Amino acid sequence: MSISSPFPGEMRPTFDRQILAVLESIDDAFLILDTRWHYTYVNRVAERILQKKREDLLGRNVWEVFPEAVGTTFWKNAYKAVDTQRVIEFEDFYAPFLRWFHVHMYPSEVGIAVSFQDVTDRKERERENQEHCLQLAALVESADDAIIGKTREGIITTWNKAAERMYGYSAKEAVGQSITLIFPPNRQDEFVRIMEQILRGERVDHFETTRVRKDGTTFPVSVTISPIHDNDDQIIGASAIAHDITERKRAEEQGHFLAEVSKVLSSTLDYQEMLANISRQVVPQLADWFAVDLVDAQGNFELIELAHKDPEQVRWARALRERYPVDPNASTGAPQVVRTGQCEHYPEITDEMLVAAAKNEEELAIARQNGYTSIVIVPLIARGKTLGVMTFVATESGRRYDKRDVALAEEVGRRAGVALDNARLHREVGQARDQLDIILQGVADGIIVYGPDGQIIYANEAAVQMTGYASVQDMLRTLPPHGIVSGYEIVDEQGQSIPHSQLPHVRVFAGEREAQATIGYTRVGTGQAQRWSLVKSRPVYDEREEIAMVVTIIHDVTARVQFERRKDEFISMTSHELKTPVTSLKGFTNVLQRRLIKLADEQGLHYLTRIDAQLNKLTKLISDLLDVSRMQTGKLAFQIESFDLDTLVHETVENVQAATTTHQFFVEGRTDARMFGDKDRLGQVFINLLTNAVKYSPRANKVLVHLSRDHEQAIVSVQDSGIGIDEAHQQNIFERFYQITDPEEKTYPGLGIGLYISREIVERHHGRIEVHSRKGEGATFSVILPLPQKETEQTCD
Numbered sequence: 160m161s162i163s164s165p166f167p168g169e170m171r172p173t174f175d176r177q178i179l180a181v182l183e184s185i186d187d188a189f190l191i192l193d194t195r196w197h198y199t200y201v202n203r204v205a206e207r208i209l210q211k212k213r214e215d216l217l218g219r220n221v222w223e224v225f226p227e228a229v230g231t232t233f234w235k236n237a238y239k240a241v242d243t244q245r246v247i248e249f250e251d252f253y254a255p256f257l258r259w260f261h262v263h264m265y266p267s268e269v270g271i272a273v274s275f276q277d278v279t280d281r282k283e284r285e286r287e288n289q290e291h292c293l294q295l296a297a298l299v300e301s302a303d304d305a306i307i308g309k310t311r312e313g314i315i316t317t318w319n320k321a322a323e324r325m326y327g328y329s330a331k332e333a334v335g336q337s338i339t340l341i342f343p344p345n346r347q348d349e350f351v352r353i354m355e356q357i358l359r360g361e362r363v364d365h366f367e368t369t370r371v372r373k374d375g376t377t378f379p380v381s382v383t384i385s386p387i388h389d390n391d392d393q394i395i396g397a398s399a400i401a402h403d404i405t406e407r408k409r410a411e412e413q414g415h416f417l418a419e420v421s422k423v424l425s426s427t428l429d430y431q432e433m434l435a436n437i438s439r440q441v442v443p444q445l446a447d448w449f450a451v452d453l454v455d456a457q458g459n460f461e462l463i464e465l466a467h468k469d470p471e472q473v474r475w476a477r478a479l480r481e482r483y484p485v486d487p488n489a490s491t492g493a494p495q496v497v498r499t500g501q502c503e504h505y506p507e508i509t510d511e512m513l514v515a516a517a518k519n520e521e522e523l524a525i526a527r528q529n530g531y532t533s534i535v536i537v538p539l540i541a542r543g544k545t546l547g548v549m550t551f552v553a554t555e556s557g558r559r560y561d562k563r564d565v566a567l568a569e570e571v572g573r574r575a576g577v578a579l580d581n582a583r584l585h586r587e588v589g590q591a592r593d594q595l596d597i598i599l600q601g602v603a604d605g606i607i608v609y610g611p612d613g614q615i616i617y618a619n620e621a622a623v624q625m626t627g628y629a630s631v632q633d634m635l636r637t638l639p640p641h642g643i644v645s646g647y648e649i650v651d652e653q654g655q656s657i658p659h660s661q662l663p664h665v666r667v668f669a670g671e672r673e674a675q676a677t678i679g680y681t682r683v684g685t686g687q688a689q690r691w692s693l694v695k696s697r698p699v700y701d702e703r704e705e706i707a708m709v710v711t712i713i714h715d716v717t718a719r720v721q722f723e724r725r726k727d728e729f730i731s732m733t734s735h736e737l738k739t740p741v742t743s744l745k746g747f748t749n750v751l752q753r754r755l756i757k758l759a760d761e762q763g764l765h766y767l768t769r770i771d772a773q774l775n776k777l778t779k780l781i782s783d784l785l786d787v788s789r790m791q792t793g794k795l796a797f798q799i800e801s802f803d804l805d806t807l808v809h810e811t812v813e814n815v816q817a818a819t820t821t822h823q824f825f826v827e828g829r830t831d832a833r834m835f836g837d838k839d840r841l842g843q844v845f846i847n848l849l850t851n852a853v854k855y856s857p858r859a860n861k862v863l864v865h866l867s868r869d870h871e872q873a874i875v876s877v878q879d880s881g882i883g884i885d886e887a888h889q890q891n892i893f894e895r896f897y898q899i900t901d902p903e904e905k906t907y908p909g910l911g912i913g914l915y916i917s918r919e920i921v922e923r924h925h926g927r928i929e930v931h932s933r934k935g936e937g938a939t940f941s942v943i944l945p946l947p948q949k950e951t952e953q954t955c956d
């Protein structure tokens with residue numbers, strides 16, 4: 160059986176030809192050089208790589224064909240192989256071709272065979288891979304987060320720089336150890352749970368937990384752990400990225416702490432309670448010791464709050480503080496913080512500092528015993544003023560306050576300062592209010608304060624008693640608009656019922672700046688006797704000039720009103736009783752006068768004239784008094800007629816002139832007014848004014864009467880140049896029985912009723928009476944009467 164040859168052409172190739180054929184078919188470049196470096200064989204692939212035809216190479220010296228190769232690794236290794244007669248394998252970059260080659264050099268006594276492959280593509284890939292790995296490694300190393308690789312069993316395989324920093328173990332120390340190295344003892348079981356999840360192919364995302372450093376301290380971390388797969392997708396371990404969240408946790412805690420502090424601060428207005436509550440927040444969270452000192456206007460410190468977890472220690476510290484009070488002049492510590500309004504921060508208390516601060520051995524011993532580690536003193540500031548200080552001290556916790564702690568303490572100080580200030584203001588306002596209330600409750604006058612809506616917001620005891628309510632609360636419960644007034648019958652001095660709109664407080668709400676009224680009131684259905692009050696109301700405005708409240712003062716005038724009533728009755732009765740005898744006296748003087756004329760008794764007539772003059776005065780007095788009584792009871796009657804005002808004035812002036820020897824009257828101007836009214840009553844007004852002008856200008860001898868008018872009114876003015884009237888009295892002179900008693904001036908006879916009657920008469924004619932005067936500069940009284948409308952007749956009330 161013959162086997163067919165796979166080689167075409169020659170059925171039995173020679174061995175040489177066999178070898179050549181093999182060399183031609185391989186993928187590697189292959190060439191042979193003789194001992195003189197001449198090419199003796201070049202295969203097909205070598206031809207391609209060297210980019211030369213074998214005819215151009217065979218028989219030629221390699222170094223002549225490629226002179227640029229002399230001195231390269233290729234050249235060196237070729238010589239080395241020949242010299243040592245050992246096979247050399249190497250990879251190198253052949254610059255002229257810009258390619259990488261994997262080369263084998265096989266030396267022999269007849270020359271050297273060289274096989275080589277172009278490995279540029281592989282080299283390129285390798286380089287890229289390497290670069291990628293390096294980049295990745297650099298990334299891992301430079302990461303801020305710890306990146307840790309571990310096996311399925313939890314053995315650490317990689318450990319980056321951040322892990323070194325975060326946990327305190329170097330990569331050398333950590334790699335090969337169990338990951339539980341960084342698990343705190345109470346969290347060892349976490350490892351099992353995490354790995355179970357990882358082995359299920361799941362990721363553990365942002366898991367917040369605690370880890371332990373080499374030095375034993377713990378800290379919060381957020382860890383993300385992902386499974387690592389091999390090429391066959393088998394889970395071979397896990398990678399963990401851990402982020403130290405100490406700062407974030409701290410910020411959260413500080414935020415929470417501040418929120419709690421604010422809550423505590425707003426929970427009470429009692430500042431001692433407030434500070435005690437704060438200290439419960441601060442100790443032990445922020446400090447082992449916490450103190451609050453307030454400073455008074457003299458700069459003295461008062462320890463308001465001192466807290467530590469051990470009450471025994473607090474007692475001891477308080478006693479110590481009494482023994483060593485704060486020196487307000489000290490250049491550091493609380494006094495300095497108060498002076499500057501800036502906090503003081505001692506991050507680390509050293510023994511030298513204690514030595515420097517202690518005033519004596521005992522103090523030093525105490526300070527050392529306390530074991531201070533760090534102190535922060537912050538000011539309590541409100542409205543730009545430092546009210547005191549808060550001191551945060553770390554001792555047994557070993558804590559060292561950093562900048563963030565200081566910022567937090569300052570914020571607590573700021574918030575507490577404002578809250579304390581509010582509490583203080585509240586207390587002061589409360590005290591002032593209590594004091595005021597005590598005062599107002601003791602006032603005999605009733606005081607009622609109405610809010611802007613008319614609701615009673617304050618009433619004192621006197622008001623309660625006057626109005627007959629059971630209590631202040633009862634009064635406060637009454638509702639506007641009628642409030643306490645409902646249930647009362649309210650009248651004025653003439654016995655007329657007062658409409659609600661005319662009550663003083665209602666008038667003030669309606670816009671009057673001050674309103675007063677004498678009010679008689681009886682509680683309906685109680686049978687209580689009528690009482691009288693002088694009620695005055697005034698508004699209190701807010702900053703927008705709107706009524707914030709109306710204060711009403713009720714002054715009981717029952718006794719006075721009753722007394723005046725009796726007086727009025729007496730006057731009315733006596734003037735009536737006097738009227739009859741005076742009238743008959745007047746009659747008898749007439750009879751007597753006629754007799755004496757007959758007898759031509761000059762002396763007797765002289766006396767009789769004087770008696771008559773005095774009787775006239777008496778008659779005027781009695782009729783004035785009767786008028787007053789009539790006015791009081793509303794019974795003053797008017798006889799209405801049409802008359803000429805100018806004529807009336809001229810006649811009256813003439814009559815008064817006839818009885819006056821000291822003064823001269825001058826009338827000027829005219830009103831040309833035809834009036835409707837009681838001519839005699841108006842004449843009575845002018846007589847009053849003219850006689851007053853004479854009476855109150857004893858040193859003058861002239862009185863000026865001026866008549867004028869405009870479209871609507873006629874004006875009659877009486878001007879004297881006498882003693883004048885002080886402005887303070889000008890409103891009162893129109894009141895009943897009002898007389899100015901001036902110690903400097905001589906007193907003038909009179910009853911103080913002339914102007915009262917005059918005003919009443921003028922007002923009943925719808926007119927008004929005005930006075931313009933200055934003390935010592937004379938007075939001008941003007942009667943202003945409205946002119947009658949063309950068609951309608953002027954009437955009197």
Ligand code: ADP
Binds near residue numbers: 847908938
């Ligand atoms: P009398 O009877 O006291 O004059 P009147 O009612 O007429 O009473 O006046 C009241 C008071 O007004 C007087 O007591 C006086 O003090 C003051 N008075 C009135 N008229 C004048 C005046 N022309 N000049 C100064 N004071 C006057």
